Amino acid sequence: MNSKFNIKLLLIFFLFINYSFADEKIKRIDKVSKNLRCLICQGQSVYDSQSEFALSIRDLIIKKIDEGQTDEEIYDYLKVKYGDWIIYDPKLDKNTILLWSIPLILFIFGGLLIFRKVIIIK
Amino acid sequence: MISHLGSYSLIFCTIFAFLIILQSAKLIGNQSKIFLKKIYTIITLQLFFVIFSFSCLLIAFVSSDFSNITVYNNSHTEKPFFYKISGVWGNHEGSLLLWLLVLVLFLFLFILDTKNYDNKYKLLTVIFQEIIILGFLLFIIITSNPFDYIFPVPLEGLGLNPILQDPALAIHPPILYIGYVGTSLIFSSSLAAVINNTVNSEWAKQIKKWVFLSWIFLTLGIMLGSIWAYYELGWGGFWFWDPVENVSLMPWFCLTALLHTILVLEKRNALKNWTIVLSIATFSLSMSGTFLVRSGILNSIHTFANDPSRGVFILTFLFFLILLAIIVLFIYLENDKKNSNNFNILSKETAVLVNNWFMMYFLSVVLIGTIYPIFLEVFTNEKISVGPPFYQKLMIPFLIPFFIFMSFGPRVKWIKDKLKKINYTQIIVFISSLIIAYIIFSNSSVSYLFSSFLIAASIFLVLNSLYDFFSKSVQIPQKISHFSFSILILSILLNGIYSEEFNSNMKVGDELKFIDKTIKFKGINFDEKDNYKLLRGDFEVIDSGKNTLRFNPEIRIYNQPVISTSEADIKTNLFNDNFIVFTLLKDNEIFNVRYQHKPFMIWIWISIIMLAFGGTLAVIKYGK
Amino acid sequence: MVNKKIKLFLILSSTIFIFFTLYLGLNKNNYYTTENIVYKKIENFESYEFFSNKKINFKNISPDKKYIILNIWSSWCLPCRKEHKNLTELRENIEADLIGLNYKDKFENAKSFLSELGNPYDIILKDENGLISIEIGAYGVPETYLINNINKKIIKKYLGPINEENIKEIQSLVNQ
Numbered sequence: 001m002n003s004k005f006n007i008k009l010l011l012i013f014f015l016f017i018n019y020s021f022a023d024e025k026i027k028r029i030d031k032v033s034k035n036l037r038c039l040i041c042q043g044q045s046v047y048d049s050q051s052e053f054a055l056s057i058r059d060l061i062i063k064k065i066d067e068g069q070t071d072e073e074i075y076d077y078l079k080v081k082y083g084d085w086i087i088y089d090p091k092l093d094k095n096t097i098l099l100w101s102i103p104l105i106l107f108i109f110g111g112l113l114i115f116r117k118v119i120i121i122k
Numbered sequence: 123m124i125s126h127l128g129s130y131s132l133i134f135c136t137i138f139a140f141l142i143i144l145q146s147a148k149l150i151g152n153q154s155k156i157f158l159k160k161i162y163t164i165i166t167l168q169l170f171f172v173i174f175s176f177s178c179l180l181i182a183f184v185s186s187d188f189s190n191i192t193v194y195n196n197s198h199t200e201k202p203f204f205y206k207i208s209g210v211w212g213n214h215e216g217s218l219l220l221w222l223l224v225l226v227l228f229l230f231l232f233i234l235d236t237k238n239y240d241n242k243y244k245l246l247t248v249i250f251q252e253i254i255i256l257g258f259l260l261f262i263i264i265t266s267n268p269f270d271y272i273f274p275v276p277l278e279g280l281g282l283n284p285i286l287q288d289p290a291l292a293i294h295p296p297i298l299y300i301g302y303v304g305t306s307l308i309f310s311s312s313l314a315a316v317i318n319n320t321v322n323s324e325w326a327k328q329i330k331k332w333v334f335l336s337w338i339f340l341t342l343g344i345m346l347g348s349i350w351a352y353y354e355l356g357w358g359g360f361w362f363w364d365p366v367e368n369v370s371l372m373p374w375f376c377l378t379a380l381l382h383t384i385l386v387l388e389k390r391n392a393l394k395n396w397t398i399v400l401s402i403a404t405f406s407l408s409m410s411g412t413f414l415v416r417s418g419i420l421n422s423i424h425t426f427a428n429d430p431s432r433g434v435f436i437l438t439f440l441f442f443l444i445l446l447a448i449i450v451l452f453i454y455l456e457n458d459k460k461n462s463n464n465f466n467i468l469s470k471e472t473a474v475l476v477n478n479w480f481m482m483y484f485l486s487v488v489l490i491g492t493i494y495p496i497f498l499e500v501f502t503n504e505k506i507s508v509g510p511p512f513y514q515k516l517m518i519p520f521l522i523p524f525f526i527f528m529s530f531g532p533r534v535k536w537i538k539d540k541l542k543k544i545n546y547t548q549i550i551v552f553i554s555s556l557i558i559a560y561i562i563f564s565n566s567s568v569s570y571l572f573s574s575f576l577i578a579a580s581i582f583l584v585l586n587s588l589y590d591f592f593s594k595s596v597q598i599p600q601k602i603s604h605f606s607f608s609i610l611i612l613s614i615l616l617n618g619i620y621s622e623e624f625n626s627n628m629k630v631g632d633e634l635k636f637i638d639k640t641i642k643f644k645g646i647n648f649d650e651k652d653n654y655k656l657l658r659g660d661f662e663v664i665d666s667g668k669n670t671l672r673f674n675p676e677i678r679i680y681n682q683p684v685i686s687t688s689e690a691d692i693k694t695n696l697f698n699d700n701f702i703v704f705t706l707l708k709d710n711e712i713f714n715v716r717y718q719h720k721p722f723m724i725w726i727w728i729s730i731i732m733l734a735f736g737g738t739l740a741v742i743k744y745g746k
Numbered sequence: 747m748v749n750k751k752i753k754l755f756l757i758l759s760s761t762i763f764i765f766f767t768l769y770l771g772l773n774k775n776n777y778y779t780t781e782n783i784v785y786k787k788i789e790n791f792e793s794y795e796f797f798s799n800k801k802i803n804f805k806n807i808s809p810d811k812k813y814i815i816l817n818i819w820s821s822w823c824l825p826c827r828k829e830h831k832n833l834t835e836l837r838e839n840i841e842a843d844l845i846g847l848n849y850k851d852k853f854e855n856a857k858s859f860l861s862e863l864g865n866p867y868d869i870i871l872k873d874e875n876g877l878i879s880i881e882i883g884a885y886g887v888p889e890t891y892l893i894n895n896i897n898k899k900i901i902k903k904y905l906g907p908i909n910e911e912n913i914k915e916i917q918s919l920v921n922q
Contacts, residue, residue: 030623030625035509037507039778039780040885040886043362044357048357050707050714052886056850056876056877056879057880059876060877060880078880081780081783081786082783082885083505083778084506084507085505088510088512089509089512089515090507095502095504103483107483107486110479110482110483111479114472114475114479117464117465118464118466419774430772433772434769434772437765437769441765445758445761448757448761452750452754493768496767497767497771499771500770501767
């Protein structure tokens with residue numbers, strides 16, 4: 001039974017194998033623009049929006065990539081201009097330390113509670 | 123006229139709510155059935171008046187009675203009949219009335235369901251539920267009355283935002299609200315059980331079907347919203363981690379945890395306090411959702427028109443209920459230590475705890491991610507965005523242990539199990555998952571080590587859930603739901619990893635290459651429909667095997683209100699979705715064209731429906 | 747028993763804390779603006795003069811003036827049309843140069859916009875792809891910036907069309 005299922009899965013997956021992937025640069029532009037909020041549109045990313053602002057930001061990303069800047073440098077450049085609000089992926093700093101750590105602390109705390117409930121008796 | 127009637131019947135409902143609370147409070151401790159009948163009569167009357175009031179709004183919408191301000195703001199004579207009806211709950215005021223309707227209806231059904239139960243428990247549940255109903259009634263009457271009128275009566279309404287004129291979105295709110303409101307009943311009855319000191323197997327058995335029912339509707343409601351986002355927003359995604367979406371996911375995690383815990387309470391009479399905490403948390407999260415969406419405190423794609431006084435009201439009411447719950451718990455809840463025994467590490471009880479552990483973790487990620495920006499802004503005046511990368515980074519790494527655990531969890535027996543369950547078959551399954559994942563990744567250029575482990579873990583889960591289908595120790599609803607869940611996860615992951623998109627500006631006649639495909643923009647034509655004009659694009663996508671797919675996406679310009687929307691054309695088959703959407707740019711001849719290839723999209727929807735179907739089987743089984 | 751009371755106290759106080767934070771959050775404006783991002787230095791950039799197409803460096807603009815006012819405009823932007831008479835009034839009553847930045851515009855359209863309404867600007871620079879506007883930190887049109895021309899720092903930002911009140915404020919800031 002398992003092996004039959006495996007073969008099916010394999011067949012499905014082989015369908016993908018022929019793909020080669022688009023130009024690295026376009027991928028990078030897409031990746032960066034997906035992580036940027038289009039400030040003048042409600043809840044859309046720069047990638048999703050066709051507003052003048054979003055189009056300009058995309059031009060800027062292309063220019064910065066051509067200049068050899070890293071993604072981080074592009075984000076930092078925009079953060080200075082528009083504030084942290086523009087980045088969807090909040091960087092770890094003094095403002096976001098709790099944001100990143102509270103869920104993890106809760107996870108450890110929960111683990112300890114379960115550990116106590118489970119292990120005491122044999 | 124009809125608006126007046128609707129408005130008055132809401133006032134009657136309020137009076138009834140007061141009456142019921144007072145009468146019930148007086149009757150607690152009295153075991154006489156006669157007094158109880160009186161309360162049931164008032165509840166039935168209350169239900170009647172809510173239905174009546176809702177019908178009034180419905181009639182106002184259907185007959186386009188623009189003297190009613192809600193109708194004026196959200197409807198239009200030329201709107202299709204179906205959307206005139208869905209317009210009733212497609213706005214803030216009407217949707218609250220729907221909430222209220224479901225609240226009262228559920229209380230009524232609950233009464234029917236608990237005929238043979240203890241009077242005190244029933245009366246207490248009625249009191250708590252009526253407090254919630256009263257809160258909503260006051261909220262509607264004071265801040266968001268759907269029956270306000272305008273004079274002079276306008277001749278035409280402002281119309282419903284065309285982006286909301288969609289079948290999935292039309293039924294999304296009622297389904298979602300049934301899920302949300304179901305949790306209110308769990309809240310009320312758990313508080314009642316605490317006071318009555320009957321948090322036990324029997325209570326678990328009785329409330330279990332309400333838990334499942336809420337869970338089914340919440341699951342389907344979330345799916346419908348997601349389908350709408352996929353088809354209508356035209357961005358190709360189905361989940362954007364938008365605050366409003368998160369708000370529906372939070373009670374879902376909590377309810378899923380409760381769904382498992384309630385079984386422990388039923389079978390083993392354990393985890394009493396934890397079950398109660400989950401019951402209260404689930405409803406509080408549903409209410410917080412309402413608060414976060416309706417108050418306009420969040421910056422989201424789907425914010426309702428907001429008014430600060432509404433936010434203050436819901437917030438106060440929400441915290442009143444939470445404080446009420448805390449006080450009840452502290453006065454009446456027994457210390458769990460006395461009657462609790464610890465669990466064996468290899469037992470179903472422990473497995474459920476581990477499930478809860480992960481659910482609570484995912485919940486905390488979504489909760490913190492959603493409300494943290496509000497807190498930060500209050501304390502530091504700085505605004506940050508918490509978007510998809512945050513959720514992905516914190517959740518995806520935890521999926522691997524979660525999948526592996528979930529592969530074994532369902533098979534473990536109650537009380538105590540032996541280790542030899544993990545036998546040679548398991549090892550074979552594990553190795554074959556690794557091999558499959560290796561083959562996928564070695565032949566594709568996506569070569570992240572992490573993704574391959576993730577896929578391996580999810581394939582492991584799929585194979586194991588499939589194996590469980592032939593196991594006797596697992597029940598049928600559970601088999602179906604767990605297997606669908608594993609398929610859901612696998613499709614989401616493969617979809618995420620293998621989706622490809624092409625986004626470019628094109629003119630009519632252009633031909634562009636994308637990987638191994640050619641995209642041709644052959645032409646556009648104009649057309650006119652009842653309430654919109656449209657521009658239909660004609661596209662062809664030719665793949666390396668010379669197969670041609672034709673696409674006709676549309677740009678619609680609605681007349682009331684004048685808004686243009688892009689309708690994607692999606693070709694679906696069992697293995698993948700192909701998707702084209704186009705939008706007009708500032709210069710009239712150039713269009714932005716987006717083509718997407720999204721594998722296994724259909725399996726995401728199918729598996730969610732199957733997941734809910736598993737839950738439905740459980741309800742049927744437990745309902746007997 | 748004491749333990750229980752401490753627990754109750756902790757839970758109640760954190761609930762109340764969350765309540766008040768959310769309550770305060772309600773009163774915050776949830777629309778994001780960049781109006782408060784000021785006192786930042788604008789780095790030098792190159793642009794072209796609108797009519798002559800001569801290359802101009804931002805650092806060399808109006809060397810004799812202590813302040814400059816930079817206004818981002820476009821012929822296709824309706825609010826720009828609305829604020830035009832205010833801009834003209836501002837230019838006549840202030841000791842600072844008014845620099846126009848023509849945002850993503852067609853030359854012909856922009857020219858007829860100016861000949862129709864008049865040209866209040868001392869210099870107009872071109873921003874054909876919107877990159878200069880990003881450099882300055884703008885996200886739409888029109889936007890107006892009061893800039894200290896000595897250290898090139900932004901003193902005040904106005905998003906959207908400027909009004910009479912804004913003009914008074916700019917005047918008092920320049921006269922200080």
